[in-house]
Amino acid sequence: SEALRLWVSQNWGEDLLFNYRGGPLYYWDATTGVLTRAVALNTIAGTVSFTATSPTQLTLDESLLAEGTAVKFATTSLMPSGVTAGTIYYLRNVNGATANISASPAGALVNAASTGSGVYISELVDVPSKVNTMLVSDTFRFVILFGTTEYGSAVLDPMLIRWSNQESLVDWVPAAANQSGSLRLSHGSKIVAAQQTRQEIIVFTDSSIYSLQYLGPPLVWGSQLLGDNISIISPNCTIVASGITYWMGVDKFYKYDGRVQTLRCDLRRHIFSNINQSQVDQIFAGTNEGFNEVWWFYPSANSTAIDQYVVYNYVEDIWYYGALGRTAWSDSGLRSYPQGATYSNNVVNHELGVDDNTTGTAVPINAYIESAEFDIEDGQNLVFVYRIVPDITFDGSTAQSPQVTMTLIPMMNSGSGYNEPESLGGQSYANIQRLSTTTIERFTGQVYVRVRGRQMIFKIESNQLGCAWQLGSPRIDIRPDGRATGQGA
Known part of the structure; x- marks a missing residue:
């Protein structure tokens, strides 16, 4: 299949230089305004005027050109006598906007018998094309x-x-x-x-x-x-x-x-x-x-x-x-x-506000944090969880009653899947609510649950407009509950 066209751009002062993969370099001059498109770098040289002198002198329309630059000329009207369109010439004695030309890097300077008209540099030969x-x-x-x-x-x-x-x-x-x-x-x-x-x-x-x-x-x-x-x-x-x-x-x-x-x-x-x-x-x-x-x-x-x-x-x-x-x-x-x-x-x-406002209409962010599976000792014992201190704050929330859902997911062993044996009532959920909208907040101190298994996953999630929450260091009251392999609650 055809490769994805990837573009790369870099600043050149206030101007831009960029290219797509496998393509030529392009140049955008900030002084031309945002409505002017970039041009291929090897065609930026612009118009040229010639003098009918010995050697001929060029007046350039582009200050980026340097000593020894290889160029080709073209015209919309008439080439100067002694200069051939499409032939490579080299800029010599570059001085600001003026220069001479020669047919080789160190060759004799060209003499033009006439000035021509409508002449421009059609290509900067040495600028890489790919x-x-x-x-x-x-x-x-x-x-x-x-x-x-x-x-x-x-x-x-x-x-x-x-x-x-x-x-x-x-x-x-x-x-x-x-x-x-x-x-x-x-x-x-x-x-x-x-x-x-x-x-x-x-x-x-x-x-x-x-x-x-x-x-x-x-x-x-x-x-x-x-x-x-x-x-x-x-x-x-x-x-x-x-x-x-x-x-x-x-x-x-x-x-x-x-x-x-x-x-x-x-x-x-x-x-x-x-x-x-x-x-x-x-x-x-x-x-x-x-x-x-x-x-x-x-x-x-x-x-x-x-x-x-x-x-x-x-x-x-x-x-x-x-x-x-x-x-x-x-x-x-x-x-x-x-x-x-x-x-x-x-x-x-990003990192602004507490809701998803990508489309201009705020919707809740489905936010959660979930632990890996954890056990006690080497996982040989079943454990029983009966109490949790969640340690959650709601700083930054704009909802009047922000809340999260806390889930404790038990496993009999690492290969059994979740809730086998099921805890009492399956998964145990507890809603944690802020009880006041004042700046002095009161949070749920502890939650009582009944969950049994060898391994467990701790998860806290929210899906509410204006809800922001921070999880501190929750404490889970876990007790060894024997090594039985049968079903239990």
């Missing part, structure tokens, strides 16, 4: 391409890295007077992603991870292999949080903090056995720094769109998951709240 992904380096501002065409070639090399001259969008020809250059990685068959960090750029191939660092002339940029036999599931699954790079592999999660490590993940089988492998290019990562979280959004096995997420809390070293459809994510660095894009074409604030 790119898989790119970024603008924080260090000295280079445009760096990952998976691109070699100088003088139109064939994309998926393992090639190229960079422009420092502070230039259009100067791509390596020369002694500039810092343009390239290098090729050796481990893997294609570069999948690149992630900028504080002191280096982390480059991911489909089987390894590299560090790309600025060395200065003459090498300019150099690579170092950090790890091999390492996977990455998609181009957008990498993220940096608190100086550490995290990413999702094809069957596990990783982090890089100076060395490559596999993350311990309690949800590994749950996540990787439920991914639509034909849609993995959609998977992307984001951060929620306010809660020390890294998020991954992915399509479940039976979905062609993103409908699930998994979260890693890197401070508490815990994982949690849920169902949520998002197509893009931006953390709250420049805004008050994290923002996500939905499939209904809305951008919504």
Whole structure:
């Protein structure tokens, strides 16, 4: 099937540089206004006027052009005498908006016998025509391409890295007077992603991870292999949080903090056995720094769109998951709240309010927290629960009488399923209500239940408008109840 068209964008000052995977670079000039479309970077040069002098002098309509830039000319009317349309020429003696041209990088300057009319630069020859992904380096501002065409070639090399001259969008020809250059990685068959960090750029191939660092002339940029036999599931699954790079592999999660490590993940089988492998290019990562979280959004096995997420809390070293459809994510660095894009074409604030207002109409959030199965000692004893101190507060609730439902789910043993033997009345439920709407709140002190089993699950959930709750350290009064294997209540 055809690969998903993934776009990458980077700021170039107030302007934008972007591309789609396998396509050309595009450039948008902010001074032209938001109603003006971007153009292919190799066609940005604009109109040119010639003088009929020896050598001829050009007046350029684009300040981005640099010494040695290879160009082709075209015209809507008449070419100057001595200049041929579609032929490669090189800009020489560039001085602001003026320059000379030559037919070779160090050849004789061209003389034009006439000025022509309607002439424009039709192509910047040396700007790479195909790119898989790119970024603008924080260090000295280079445009760096990952998976691109070699100088003088139109064939994309998926393992090639190229960079422009420092502070230039259009100067791509390596020369002694500039810092343009390239290098090729050796481990893997294609570069999948690149992630900028504080002191280096982390480059991911489909089987390894590299560090790309600025060395200065003459090498300019150099690579170092950090790890091999390492996977990455998609181009957008990498993220940096608190100086550490995290990413999702094809069957596990990783982090890089100076060395490559596999993350311990309690949800590994749950996540990787439920991914639509034909849609993995959609998977992307984001951060929620306010809660020390890294998020991954992915399509479940039976979905062609993103409908699930998994979260890693890197401070508490815990994982949690849920169902949520998002197509893009931006953390709250420049805004008050994290923002996500939905499939209904809305951008919504997260961590704001206590209800789901995605569509503009508030509905309750189905919120719950559920423990793993727990037992006493080695699980050889049946246990009896008769009392619970829930330790729940409702700070931030806007509902007059917020409430949650508490459920204790017993199991006879780890292979028996729930409620075998059933506790008295099946599952035991207890509603916990705030008894006052004043700022001094009174909560349920304790709840009496009758539940018996070897293993149990503790769950608290809510589905009410205006309900916000916090779970502290609940206490469950558990007593050994013998080793009988028969039915009991």
